[in-house]
Amino acid sequence: MDKDFLQFLFCPECRKALELEVFQEKNGRVQEGLLYCSCGALFPITGSIPRIVKDNLKLYKEFWQKYKGKIKKPALSFKEEEVSRETKLKKRTQSSFGYQWRTFYEMSCDFKENFLNYIYPIEPEFFKGKIGLDAGCGFGRHIYNAAKFGAKMVGIDYSRAIESSYQNTATLKDVHLIQGDIYQPPFAKESFDFVYSIGVLHHLPQPEMGFRSLVEYVKPKGSIFIWVYSDQRKFTLRLVEMTRKVTTRLPLGILKVICYIAAFLDYYFFIRPLAFLKKSKLLKKTGLEKLIFPRIWLYSKYPFQVNFADWFDRLSAPIRFYYNEKEISEWFTQAGLKNIKVSSTDYYGIRAYGEKA
Ligand SMILES: C[S@@+](CC[C@H](N)C(=O)[O-])C[C@H]1O[C@@H](n2cnc3c(N)ncnc32)[C@H](O)[C@@H]1O
Known part of the structure; x- marks a missing residue:
């Protein structure tokens, strides 16, 4: 985090300006440090990124352990979020996308x-x-x-x-x-x-x-x-949602293997051959060109990795x-x-x- 960026940051809970304590710095950038607010909220900066999320005490345990001697203020974080269905879904979304990206x-x-x-x-x-x-x-x-x-x-x-x-x-x-x-x-x-x-x-x-x-x-x-x-694609979306009832409950590592297989078959046996045919005059002549879904054309422009990531996105995101x-x-x-x-x-x-x- 650039020190100058501090002027942009406000406590999301009480809206007051945050203050900065630097623990490690490199080329004028804060690598590790602490953002604190007079309301008592504390937010770590780790890997040069301010972590202004409610559950930072749980997510960044190692940081709090490492700097516990240096932190003068008690580590009061945000008010605990209510454990509702919504916060559980948010947490699952956080870990699923954290893994995905x-x-x-x-x-x-x-x-x-x-x-x-x-x-x-x-x-x-x-x-x-x-x-x-x-x-x-x-x-x-x-x-x-x-x-x-x-x-x-x-x-x-x-x-x-x-x-x-x-x-x-x-x-x-x-x-x-x-x-x-x-x-x-x-x-x-x-x-x-x-x-x-x-x-x-x-x-x-x-x-x-x-x-x-x-x-x-x-x-x-x-x-x-x-x-x-x-x-728009009512039928396809119904199928996707039925599949997701199972896949969103799978461990992310297993889901990754399943998505690799799905993406591989989709990309090399469907997208690329159809995109090749679409370019050829044969399809245009026969009028069959219109039958090729836009997604074939879309994904054929990207490397395999994009299709693989999208399969994972489709089947893993909780909401x-x-x-x-x-x-x-x-x-x-x-x-x-x-x-x-x-x-x-x-x-x-x-x-x-x-x-x-
Ligand atoms: C499908 S990804 C899209 C990422 C990017 N916009 C893109 O198009 O490549 C959705 C992103 O939204 C983030 N996200 C989900 N809930 C969020 C929230 N409450 N606040 C901020 N980001 C959130 C996820 O962590 C994830 O990285």
């Missing part, structure tokens, strides 16, 4: 086209000189491109996926990363020119509440854009909600946004853009 951390391609598709009609010029928040940045593929397009970027993710974002953006100066929760981001309200969240809100126990939380961090006249799953354009339009309208643009990305997703008054 530290396994599939590699930027196997540059994802630029992919990012521009998710955020259409926004163009690269939009980002220059602005400050933005990537909410749920995962392994960092989109924040990398947003920073390359010229924005100063802050990324937040609830899971240890944030460590992969850190690794994948290490060469970029203007990227700052935090392990934190969309429901309680540790920033001052109205701090960002734009906030986006791609493929994240549908994994929250209460997606619209997460969206509303993010809107509060957009500056007046700033923009918010999101991408969520579409409910998945699906939406239609009307529902997402209503989120934006009810949040008081204007210049709203909602459209579909093939059958799979819905992207939406809006501006604050």
